[in-house]
Amino acid sequence: MINDLKSDCKNCFGLCCVALPYGKSSDFPFNKAGGEPCRNLCSNNLCSIHDKLRDKGFRGCVSYECFGAGQHVSQSIYNGKDWREDFEHAEEMFAVFPLVQQLHEMLWYLKQALALKETQSFQSSLQKIYDETFELTVKKPKEILEIDIPSHRSKVNALLIETSRVYRAAMNKKGKKHRIKKDLDYLGANLKGLNLQGEDFRGKLMIATNLSQSDLRRADFIGADLRDADLSGANLTEALFLTQSQINSAIGDIHTKIPSYLDKPSHWCNRNVS
Known part of the structure; x- marks a missing residue:
């Protein structure tokens, strides 16, 4: 791309x-x-x-x-x-x-x-x-x-x-079963398995946030700090403004779905997954 x-x-x-x-x-x-x-x-x-x-x-x-x-x-x-x-x-x-x-x-x-x-x-x-x-x-x-x-x-x-x-x-108009508070402290937060389509994570500190198994399509990640955020099994295929540096700093696995223009880091593929 x-x-x-x-x-x-x-x-x-x-x-x-x-x-x-x-x-x-x-x-x-x-x-x-x-x-x-x-x-x-x-x-x-x-x-x-x-x-x-x-x-x-x-x-x-x-x-x-x-x-x-x-x-x-x-x-x-x-x-x-x-x-x-x-x-x-x-x-x-x-x-x-x-x-x-x-x-x-x-x-x-x-x-x-x-x-x-x-x-x-x-x-x-x-x-x-x-x-x-x-x-x-x-x-x-x-x-x-x-x-x-x-x-x-x-x-x-x-x-x-x-x-x-x-x-x-478009995602937000469909409505979601779960909505997160805009002022939530995402540091180490457990957002595992949630429908977070269309969420705005612009500039958020998401260090060590658990986003595993979550649906993150069309979520905006511009400026988000994803160091050690767990993206195992998460779906980010249509994520907006997601960069290679953010992906590299996060934790993922072979089941994590990312946009086609980004590469899965080698440390993801080497992780032991059940």
Whole structure:
């Protein structure tokens, strides 16, 4: 569906492993400053422990998604010049990358919105803001650094909210046997086996929430924190604004149904299921 907005590490200079800082936590085993290469980054820009990240405590790396910003910054904006070779522009490159990542994430959501028949009435507005967002990603580095990301995001967000409303409306009109309270604390909540079609989980903290066996079709997951949320046997086939990073951070199994444009993480398939 949107493969051009997926990370391609082979064509990136390991930017997320250098530009972004992280602190010692359940997601990372040690501290790293922004601009400092991760100790696991190899000279060929690949990770020396890529297949063991979860086991080594780098859960944050497993769940990270740049939405194709890494290869775009590396190969297009900086014309294939590695930060190691072009040290003069390394700091600038590290500052540009997270901004482009945010713009690419917006493109991901907008492209999904454009593909929905429910958004036909405002497709022109969606296409216009999509084109404007794309144009921002191809500007010169100094111009990108001057972009007012929050202001642009607010314009994009208005259309994404409308997309969510119309997309979930059909499910909500049917009525559900179970409705959850909008102010519910989802942290560790037990929502197992519920009909949650068309629910709005926008920006919700759903860490360790039990959603196993639940019907989550047409639910909006934009910005939801699904770290360690149990999606075993859940149906998310028509979920809205669900990303690979969210899926990677959650717990699932071979019975979990996800949108066709997402991949099931290897740690799901390796789980023992009854």
